[in-house]
Amino acid sequence: MGQTPLVTDVEELLDTTDATGVAEAVRDGVVDAADVLAATAARFAERNPVVNAVIAERLDDARADVEAGLPDGPLSGVPFVVKNLGAQIAGLATTHGCSLWTDAVAETDSELVARYRRAGLVLIGLTNTPEFGLNASTEPLLHGPTRNPYALSRSAGGSSGGTAAAVAAGIVPVGHGTDGGGSIRIPSAMCGLVGLKPSRGRVSTAPLHTLFASPQSVAHALTRSVRDSALLLDIGAGPVTGDPFVVTPPERPYVDELNADPEPLRIAFDTRTPSGDDMHPDCVAAVEATASLLRHLGHSVAPARPAYPFEDVLLVLRTFFGVTAVARVDNRLAELGRTLRDDDLEPFTRVVYDNAQGVLGSEVIVALQALERAAHRLGSFFADYDILLTATVAQPTPPLGLLDVTDLESMSSKAGKYSAMTGAFNVTGQPALSLPLAHDRDGMPIGVQLVAAFGREDLLLRVGAQLERAQPWSIRPMWPARS
Numbered sequence: 001m002g003q004t005p006l007v008t009d010v011e012e013l014l015d016t017t018d019a020t021g022v023a024e025a026v027r028d029g030v031v032d033a034a035d036v037l038a039a040t041a042a043r044f045a046e047r048n049p050v051v052n053a054v055i056a057e058r059l060d061d062a063r064a065d066v067e068a069g070l071p072d073g074p075l076s077g078v079p080f081v082v083k084n085l086g087a088q089i090a091g092l093a094t095t096h097g098c099s100l101w102t103d104a105v106a107e108t109d110s111e112l113v114a115r116y117r118r119a120g121l122v123l124i125g126l127t128n129t130p131e132f133g134l135n136a137s138t139e140p141l142l143h144g145p146t147r148n149p150y151a152l153s154r155s156a157g158g159s160s161g162g163t164a165a166a167v168a169a170g171i172v173p174v175g176h177g178t179d180g181g182g183s184i185r186i187p188s189a190m191c192g193l194v195g196l197k198p199s200r201g202r203v204s205t206a207p208l209h210t211l212f213a214s215p216q217s218v219a220h221a222l223t224r225s226v227r228d229s230a231l232l233l234d235i236g237a238g239p240v241t242g243d244p245f246v247v248t249p250p251e252r253p254y255v256d257e258l259n260a261d262p263e264p265l266r267i268a269f270d271t272r273t274p275s276g277d278d279m280h281p282d283c284v285a286a287v288e289a290t291a292s293l294l295r296h297l298g299h300s301v302a303p304a305r306p307a308y309p310f311e312d313v314l315l316v317l318r319t320f321f322g323v324t325a326v327a328r329v330d331n332r333l334a335e336l337g338r339t340l341r342d343d344d345l346e347p348f349t350r351v352v353y354d355n356a357q358g359v360l361g362s363e364v365i366v367a368l369q370a371l372e373r374a375a376h377r378l379g380s381f382f383a384d385y386d387i388l389l390t391a392t393v394a395q396p397t398p399p400l401g402l403l404d405v406t407d408l409e410s411m412s413s414k415a416g417k418y419s420a421m422t423g424a425f426n427v428t429g430q431p432a433l434s435l436p437l438a439h440d441r442d443g444m445p446i447g448v449q450l451v452a453a454f455g456r457e458d459l460l461l462r463v464g465a466q467l468e469r470a471q472p473w474s475i476r477p478m479w480p481a482r483s
Contacts, residue, residue, distance in 0.1 A: 010031050010035050010036055010038075010039045011039055013025055013030075013031060013036075014036070014039060014040070014043075014170060014173065014477075015170065015476050015477060016475070016476065017173075017475070018173055018174070018223065018224045018225040018227065018228045018475055019075055019078045019173040019174040019223065019224075019225075019228045019231075019232075020075070020225070020227050020228055020231055022036060022077065022078050022173055023074060023075045023076060023077060023078050023120070026076060026077035026078075027076065027077075033066050033070060033076070033077030033122070034063075034066050034067070036077055036078075036079065036122075037059075037062055037063060037066055037077075037079060037122055037124075040079040040122075040124060040171065040172060041059050041124075043169075043170060043171050044057065044059065044124065044171050047149075047169045047170070047171050047479060047481075048166075048171060050147065050149075050152065050169075050481055051146060051147045051148075051149055051152070051156070051165040051166070051169050051481065052128060052143070052144055052145065052146050052147060052162075052165075053081075053127055053128060053146055053156075053162045053163070053164075053165035053166035053169065053171060054081060054124070054125040054126065054127055054128070054162065054166055054171065055084060055095075055125075055126060055127065055128045055143045055162065056084070056092050056093065056125050056126040057124060057125035058089065058091065058092060058123065058124060058125055059124055059125070061091065061123075062079070062122050062123060062124050065122060065123070066122060070120045070122065071117070071118050071119070071120045072120065073118055073119035073120035073121075073235075074119055074120070074231060074234075074235065075119045075120050075121050075231065075232075075235070076119070076120025076121075077120060077122065078120070078121055078122065078172075078173060078174065079121075079122050079124050079171075079172045079173070080116060080121040080122060080123055080124065080172055080174060080175060080176070081123070081124060081125055081126070081127045081162075081163055081166050081167075081171075081172050081175040081176065082113060082116075082123060082125075082126055082127065082175070082176045083126070083127050083129055083159075083160050083162065083163050083175070083176050083177050083178055084096065084097065084126040084127055084128065084129045084162065085097065085129045085132070085133050085159065085178055086133075086178035086205070086208065086210075086217065086219055087110045087112055087113050087176060087178070087219065088106035088108070088109065088110045088113065089106060089109060089113055089123055089126060090106050090107060090108050090109050091105065091106065092105065092106060092125070092126055093105045093106070094106060094126065095142065095143075096129070096131065096132050096133075096328070097128070097129045097130050097131040097132065097133070097140040097142055097143065098131045098132065098140075098142060098344075098345065098346075098349070099142050099343070099344060100329065100332050100333075100336070100344055100345075101332065102142075104332075108207075110205075110206065110207060110208065111204050111205075111206040111207065111240050112176070112203060112204065112205075112219055112236050113176075115235055115236055116176070116235065116236070119235045124172065127160070127162030127163045127165075127166055127175060128140065128143050128144075128146045128161065128162030128165075129158070129159050129160065129161070129162055130158045130159050130161075130405070131345070131346045131348075131349045131405070132321075132324075132325055132328065132349060132352075133158070133159035133178065133180055133183055134159070134321060134325075134348065134349055134352060134405075135158045135159065135348070135403055135405060135411075135415065136155075136157065136158045136159075136181075136182065136183075136186050136403060136415060136418035136419050137155040137156075137157065137158045137161065137398060137400070137402070137403040137418070138155070138156055138157065138158040138159065138160075138161025138162055138165075138187070139155070139158075139400060139401075139403065139404070139405065140346070140405075141346050141405065141406075145400050146161045146162050146164075146165045147165065147400065147481070148165060148168070148190060148191060148397065148444075149165060149168050149169040149191070149477070149478040149479060149481040149482070150168070150190075150191065150192065150397075150443070150444055150445060150478050150481075150482055151397075151442070151443075151444060151482050151483070152481050152482065152483055153399055153400060153483070154190070154397045154398065154399055154400065154444065155190060155397055155398050155399070155400055155402070155403070156168075156187055156190060156191055157186040157187030157188070157189065157190035157191065157393075157397070157418075158183060158186065158187060158403075159178070159180070159183040159187075160177030160178060160179070160183050160184050160187045160188075160195075160222060161187045161190075161191075163175035163176060163177045163187070163222050164177075164187030164188060164190065164191040164193060164222050165187075165191060167191070167193055167222050167223070167224065168191035168192055168193060168477065168478050169477055169478060169479050169481060170476075170477025170478075170479050173223075173224065173228070174221060174222070174223045174224070174228050174232065175221060175222055176219065176220075176221055176222075177195070177219070177220065177221060177222045178217055178218065178219045179195075179197040179217065179218055179219070179220070179422075179426065180214065180216050180217035180218075180321070180426060181216065181317055181321075181419050181422060181423040181426050182197075182392075182393075182418075182419045182421070182422025182423055182426070184196070184197050184220060184221075184222060184434075185197055185392050185422050185432060185433075185434040185447065185449060186392065186393055186418060186419065186422060186434075187222065188222050188392070188434045188436070188447055189392035189393045189434050189436070189445065189446065189447025189449075190393065190397040190444070190445060190447075191222075191445060191478075192436040192445035192473070192474075192478065193222050193223060193224060193434075193436060194222070194223045194224065194225060194226055194228070194229050194433070194434070194435060194436065194464070195222050195223075195229075195392075195433070195434040195447070196220055196221070196229045196233065196431065196432075196433045196434075196457065196460065196461070197218055197220065197422075197425065197426070197431060197432045197433075198218050198219075198220050198233060198237070198431050198457055199218075199247055199429055199430065199431045199454050199455050199456075199457060200215060200216075200218060200247075200429030200454075201218075201239075201243070201245055201246070201247045201429075202218065202233075202237050202247050202431075202455075202457065203218060203219045203220060203233075203236045203237055203238075204238065204239050204240045204243055205217075205219065206240045206242070206243065210324075211243065211244050211245065212244060213324065213327070214320055214324050215320065215368070215371060215429070216316065216317060216320055216371075216423075216426035216427055217426070218426075219236070220232065220233060220236065221233075221236075224475040225468065225475055226258065226435075226461060226464040226465045226468050227255060227258055227465070229433075229461065229464075230253075230254040230255045230257065230258055230461045230465075231254070231255050233254045233457060233461075234253050234254050234255060237249075237250075237254075247455060248455055250457070250458050251458070252458075254457065254458060254461055257458045257459075257461045257462045257465070258461060258462065258465040260462075261297070261298075261462075261466045262459065262462040262463055262466060264298050264299050264300060265299045265300070265386040265387055265459075265463070266299075266300050266384065266385045266386050266387075267291070267294055267299050267300065267301045267302075267385065267386065267387045267388075267389055268301075268302060268303070268304035268305075268306075268381075268385040268387070268388050268389065269287055269288070269290075269291040269301060269302075269303055269304070269388070269389040269390070270287075270303065270304065270305045270306070270388065270389070270390050271283075271284045271287050271288065271303075271390075271391075272305065273394050273420040273421060274308035274310050274313070274420060274421070274424055275308075275310055275420065277394070277420070279391055279394040279395070280394060280395050280396055280440075282396065282438075282440040282441060282446060283391040283393070283394055283395070283396075283440075283446060284391070285438070286391060286437060286438035286446045286448050287389060287390060287391050287448060289437075289438065290389060290437055290438075290448045290467070291389060293467065293470060293471060294389070294463075294467070296470075297466060297467075297470060301389075304384075304385065306378055306381040306388065307377060307378075307381070308378065308424055309370075309373065309374035309377045309378055309424070309427075310424075312370040312371070312373055312374040312377075312427070313374055313423055313424045313427045315366075315367055315370045316367050316370050316371045316374065316427045317423055317426070317427065319356075319359065319363065319364060319367035320367065321352060322352050322353070322355055322356025322359060323356050323359050323364060325349065325352050325353045325356060326353055326356045326357060326359075329344075329345070329353055346405045346406070347405060347406050347408060348405040348406075348408060348411050349405070351408060371427055371428075374424070374427045374428055375427070375428040375429060375430075375454070378424060378425075378428045378430075379428060379430070379453065379454060382430075382452065382453035386452065386453075386459065387450050387451065387452055387459070387460075387463060388450070388451040388452075389448060389449070389450055389451075390421050390448070390449045390451070391421055391446065391447070391448060391449060392421060392422065392434040392446075392447030392448060392449040393418055393421060393422075393446075393447065394417065394418075394420050394421050395417050395418060396440050396442070396444060396446075397440075397444045397445075398414075398418065402414060403415055403418070421449060422449070425451055428454070429454055430451055430452065430453060430454050431451070431452055431454070431455070431456060431457045431460055432449055432450065432451045432452075432460075433449065433450045433451075433460040433461070433464050434447040434448070434449050435447060435448055435449075435450070435464055435467060435468070435473075436473045437467065437471060437473065443482075450463060450464065
């Protein structure tokens with residue numbers, strides 16, 4: 001994205017510019033924040049019933065926020081949504097997609113949400129998510145399925161699928177997501193968006209205590225442009241007092257990485273999954289086309305495959321998804337003063353919960369050791385290469401109902417296919433960026449994934465911006481939605 005064109009019509013502004021552009025228009029007095037919110041409310045009324053992206057709205061409170069005067073931040077006046085998992089907005093119940101939390105109304109904002117408010121973002125609601133984020137498709141029994149505006153019969157991905165659909169459908173220009181196994185990158189790939197998973201610890205999870213308890217999970221955003229992702233990372237990154245570890249801060253703001261092309265880089269590309277399975281031909285073609293483009297841009301690009309620590313990755317993800325579910329549910333039941341009922345959890349979540357009941361403390365330590373071992377093993381690949389290029393998802397976007405949490409056999413045999421390319425980098429803690437650089441033969445978006453060494457979000461954003469300049473994608477919302 002270059003300089004924002006002068007657009008005075010609010011509807012056209014929301015269709016042709018990203019969040020940075022909307023904020024510039026508000027700051028320059030070209031449009032008014034109240035008018036932007038009014039247009040957003042109208043879009044919400046029209047579009048949300050179709051895609052089921054936002055499951056708890058606060059439009060009246062948002063109007064009051066605007067009327068009271070927004071902070072003079074870098075995204076002042078931009079409407080924004082927060083995922084219903086891993087964050088909280090005061091006055092709304094963060095349900096995690098689970099009926100146990102339908103009345104758990106937050107009294108305060110989480111730290112990241114408070115940072116978004118200080119940046120001037122206008123919070124309009126919470127977005128749909130699968131129960132505890134355990135599915136690569138957003139189809140919780142509690143809130144119903146989120147539909148992909150590129151094809152309403154298809155998944156919007158998961159677990160940040162509600163945010164992805166809200167941004168892709170043009171309800172808001174940008175939104176929050178979390179990523180524990182691909183949950184920012186997968187829905188970004190399926191909905192034609194930019195999705196960056198930062199390095200472990202880059203963004204504080206306070207007041208949630210998850211940096212050790214759920215070490216594969218991180219938070220950031222789903223956006224239409226690379227510059228929006230960079231700006232939101234500048235807003236959201238950094239520790240709070242008491243965080244157990246601090247990641248080395250960048251040398252300069254992330255938005256400053258976008259101004260110049262990177263130096264020639266050593267880039268590897270791989271067209272097989274970590275387990276060695278074939279990708280869909282359309283996904284292979286997207287990777288190969290991007291490799292060719294990067295070579296044309298002056299980089300050294302060659303096929304090369306990391307020694308994926310496959311068994312360690314599976315152990316870490318299985319252990320921490322399980323024990324986190326047990327701790328979350330048992331703590332909630334203690335608050336409610338009752339035992340677990342048969343209808344409290346979805347069938348798939350119940351299996352995850354039950355299987356983790358007998359996990360010993362020593363087994364958690366073994367999983368943490370596997371996490372470190374995987375990080376060292378996979379991290380060593382980046383001594384020889386600056387970037388690894390893969391597909392974000394190895395298969396085309398699935399139809400709704402394929403990843404059915406009530407069909408345990410289907411979940412067991414199919415769910416892993418849609419997170420095969422992403423989960424390893426949650427375990428290693430490395431940053432990974434999904435870019436909407438291709439489409440499949442049905443016209444559905446395909447994401448390509450760039451991965452860098454731990455702490456090198458700056459490099460990913462620099463390369464992402466270069467690719468965006470060389471092969472721009474449309475940031476117009478996919479609306480009307482396709483049936």
